[in-house]
Amino acid sequence: MSFFLKKSPAQLLPDKNCLEGRSFRIPKAPSKDSVNFVTGNPMYGPWPVAMEQALFGMGCFWCSEALFVDMKGIFSTQVGYAQGKTPNPTYEEVCSGQTNHSEVVRIIYNPKTITYKDLLKVFWSGHDPTVPMAQGNDCGSQYRSGIYYYNEEQKGEALESKEEYQAALSKAGMKEKTIVTEIEPAGEFYYAEDYHQQYGSTS
Template sequence: MVVNKCLAITTTRAISISTTSTTSPLLLISSSLSTPNLPLSLSRPNPTTLSLNPSLRPISLYRPPMNILNKLGFGFKPSPDPSSMENSSIAQGPDDDVPAPGQQFAQFGAGCFWGVELAFQRVPGVTRTEVGYTQGFMHNPTYEDVCTGTTKHNEVVRVQYDPKECSFESLLDAFWARHDPTTLNRQGNDVGTQYRSGIYFYTPEQEKAAKESLEQQQKLLNRQIVTEILPAKKFYRAEEYHQQYLAKGGRFGFKQSTDKGCNDPIRCYG
């Protein structure tokens, strides 16, 4: 089952059924079954107004990748494009991008990549962040492809950092602090394999540090950590509107600080 973050919060709509003499009780029906996904930049309008005049619904540039039945595990899930299947070896190959001189890469998956990216943007010594998709078998996946749950990609942040100013251990501290590593394929209301906890290493030193850090974290928790620690694979940069999403204002236009060391609460959806 995959529940997209854009559909994590649903509203209900009251429909009054009238007769000539009496009015039946209101029937509450989930609007997620019939109301299109609302734009990221707009607050959700009054559902009663929408039920009375459907033409008032705002037009969203974003189209949900699946209908709600597919998201709940029913109905048909489209198969990956055959050409993408043929190039699965590329998707499963190592990340061959090169960081800036003197810099290193690291990849982390910890739920919705919007909030995770902002957390890493604030870490001193981090010089660049990008959100994207990795660890799947489809070549060049789109956000809609990933949301089907069939490509096995994870939403990740690729962090570029200066090892002279930021240790890999500092990045691990930010990673553990940002999410719950004991929930399998889930962070809060975001459910699906794309929200799994993962550390994807580029060097043997990163692998060693990640495994030692996991052991230390496990001693602090009373539930089993399900974080996967795997070699970094091909990184596919997400669509531009996902990049630095919260720093640019998120869905409500309120920019969140990227200042190094900032401790302001992160509003995951803006």
């Protein structure tokens, strides 16, 4: 008789065990004058005064960015790494599981056209928030589900939406599924390599 053991989810490392990183921006990051391939707007701030930011981890950032970049009211999007320990990490370092970063999409949006709650709806429907440290066939701590807020209003709306989505799962007969999405203050955002930006629209 053969037994198939379920692989345990990846774990975050103690900070002291993470890679050292570097004090400078990675060479393959987008240049300072880069524009978003879809919106035609800058990839770097400062952003227009009316704009606000959102930061989500939803698994592979290629797929995450593609969900938002075409939406009305989106000024710009960028993919990168956040919520980790290693400064200015490379893709290879993040994929090693030794930086504690999450693959994230940062969204610069006009709140008069699209609200944070609108973005949260796409967040919850665009991935499976009940799977720890993985999405689909992608496994690792960099693929964890996360909402990283920039202010207390975003925090409140994120927590409220989590409760609503959990209730919706239960109502749909999936009471055994528990949301594992982390909701925490947005850490420093590090740009991913240029070839990752707007990947779904450029490849």
